[in-house]
Amino acid sequence: MNRNRIAMLMYRGHMTQLLEGKTGLVMGVANKRSIAWGIANAANKAGARLILTYQNERLGENVRDLAPQLTNPLLLPCDVSNDGEITTLMSRIGEEVGHLDFLIHALAYAPREALEGMYADTKREDFRIALDVSAYSLVAVSRAALPLMKDRQAGIVTLTYLGAERVIQNYNVMGVAKAALEASVRYLANDLGPHGVRVNAISAGPIKTLAASAVGGISGMIKLNAERAPLRKQVDLDEVGDAALFLISPLSRGISGEVIYVDSGYHILGV
Numbered sequence: 136m137n138r139n140r141i142a143m144l145m146y147r148g149h150m151t152q153l154l155e156g157k158t159g160l161v162m163g164v165a166n167k168r169s170i171a172w173g174i175a176n177a178a179n180k181a182g183a184r185l186i187l188t189y190q191n192e193r194l195g196e197n198v199r200d201l202a203p204q205l206t207n208p209l210l211l212p213c214d215v216s217n218d219g220e221i222t223t224l225m226s227r228i229g230e231e232v233g234h235l236d237f238l239i240h241a242l243a244y245a246p247r248e249a250l251e252g253m254y255a256d257t258k259r260e261d262f263r264i265a266l267d268v269s270a271y272s273l274v275a276v277s278r279a280a281l282p283l284m285k286d287r288q289a290g291i292v293t294l295t296y297l298g299a300e301r302v303i304q305n306y307n308v309m310g311v312a313k314a315a316l317e318a319s320v321r322y323l324a325n326d327l328g329p330h331g332v333r334v335n336a337i338s339a340g341p342i343k344t345l346a347a348s349a350v351g352g353i354s355g356m357i358k359l360n361a362e363r364a365p366l367r368k369q370v371d372l373d374e375v376g377d378a379a380l381f382l383i384s385p386l387s388r389g390i391s392g393e394v395i396y397v398d399s400g401y402h403i404l405g406v
């Protein structure tokens with residue numbers, strides 16, 4: 136075997152070992168188009184053992200269909216609007232594994248009627264639900280996971296969108312929820328940092344997923360992003376998966392409380 140080939144294999148070997156021996160929780164797989172699924176694949180390839188959660192039994196069926204593509208995953212239910220389910224999830228993980236090295240929070244929800252028309256028309260109950268499921272849930276799962284993650288150089292990653300900082304047509308209350316989520320990332324990073332846990336967010340460009348389809352005009356947003364972004368292309372699941380891999384691996388050990396953009400560079404543009 137020549138030297139170049141050995142170097143290449145060593146390089147590949149190194150890449151696949153990035154999460155060797157680590158166990159992580161991935162929340163938010165609904166189907167194969169889910170960002171959480173892109174991240175699960177990247178983490179699995181890097182050698183991690185995964186625990187996947189599903190919101191309800193209907194989506195659990197999808198997750199069970201996808202699971203054989205991963206190495207020995209553990210599948211558990213968790214609706215994040217229910218504190219009891221979060222507690223049960225963490226104690227199951229405690230019993231089955233005993234610890235967690237990373238946690239991916241890739242979930243959000245707002246009633247469809249709140250994702251079109253004027254933000255000013257947002258109903259109190261729709262605001263409450265969107266903020267509860269999409270922002271408070273990060274606080275709740277981070278707190279519940281802390282005993283499992285403590286002092287392990289662990290990483291938490293959530294998913295956000297440019298609508299947190301700029302007005303995006305129809306994104307409405309979800310933009311406000313993402314602003315709360317990004318602020319939570321900073322407060323949680325400061326709380327959990329002394330316990331050896333980093334907290335970061337990925338701000339992804341628009342990708343056609345189940346959740347994204349609820350936002351009015353998502354196809355137009357994807358097209359516009361691809362036409363105008365510095366990289367002139369759509370964002371895909373692998374790109375988000377690899378950025379998440381970086382954020383849960385030791386390569387990002389000096390980064391916490393940060394929002395990293397995986398959006399083909401779109402957010403740097405002015406008019």
Ligand SMILES: NC(=O)c1ccc[n+]([C@@H]2O[C@H](COP(=O)([O-])OP(=O)(O)OC[C@H]3O[C@@H](n4cnc5c(N)ncnc54)[C@H](O)[C@@H]3O)[C@@H](O)[C@H]2O)c1
Pocket residue numbers: 162163164165166168169170171189190194213214215216240241242243244268294295296338339340341342343344345346347
């Ligand atoms: N798709 C995009 O364009 C885009 C861009 C930036 C950020 N994001 C964010 O990425 C994350 C993942 O969304 P996605 O686009 O992959 O869509 P998706 O529909 O595949 O995933 C959303 C997930 O949220 C879960 N969920 C909703 N309510 C829940 C609850 N009460 N309990 C537990 N789980 C619940 C759903 O079951 C689903 O698995 C979300 O936070 C979304 O806002 C998406």
